[in-house]
Amino acid sequence: MPRATANGEPSEWLVTQAALLPRSGIALDVACGRGRNAFWLASRGLSVHAIDRDEAAVSQVRAAASVGGLTIDAVVQDLEVIEPDLGQARYDVIVAVHYLHRPLFPHLIAALRPRGLLVYETFTQAQARRGKPTNPAFLLAPGELRSLTAGLTILAWREGEFGGRDVASIVCRKP
DSSP states (O other): OOOOBTTBOOOHHHHHTGGGSOSSSEEEEETOTTOHHHHHHHHTTOEEEEEESOHHHHHHHHHHHHHHTOOEEEEEOOTTTSOOOOOSSOEEEEEEESOOOGGGHHHHHHHEEEEEEEEEEEEBGGGGGTSSOOOGGGSBOTTHHHHHTTTSEEEEEEEEEETTEEEEEEEEEOO
16 A cells, blocks of 8 residues: 655545555545645556645645655645636546535536546534534535435445544445
8 A cells, every 4th residue: 555645644535445446547636735645646656636725735745746756736726716627527536535615516527537436525514513614514414425426326435423523425436
């Protein structure tokens, strides 16, 4: 298994789904932060496009990818300000962890290639009892993630408390 970088351990959900992921192709890491998932995907052989609205985080990803010789194209993009252009049928894998902007889902699905995978995990409303986040805009209702990915084939799914967090997680394939 590829090791973690200075940017942190990849998402446990993503790592446990490794057998479903392709070993080559193009991946998108949405709201990549410091790039923990982007680096893991790139170390497995994928070309990664990583986006985040935080300029400092994107700069850090670019620098670390350059030093590590990994294929990561990191760009600053705020997916909540403008109509996002993620392309059509561009990605073999799209990963989003701890990020929720409901209007983005049709764009994510459109950006997947046929048979492409969406790997998604974020907090549920139950997480508000534990602390952050508490804003309902960033918390999924029970079963909502399955609804947001309607039309995709669910390969793996869970919802509940995992690792001291209340999350919903899904891996689904575009027909």
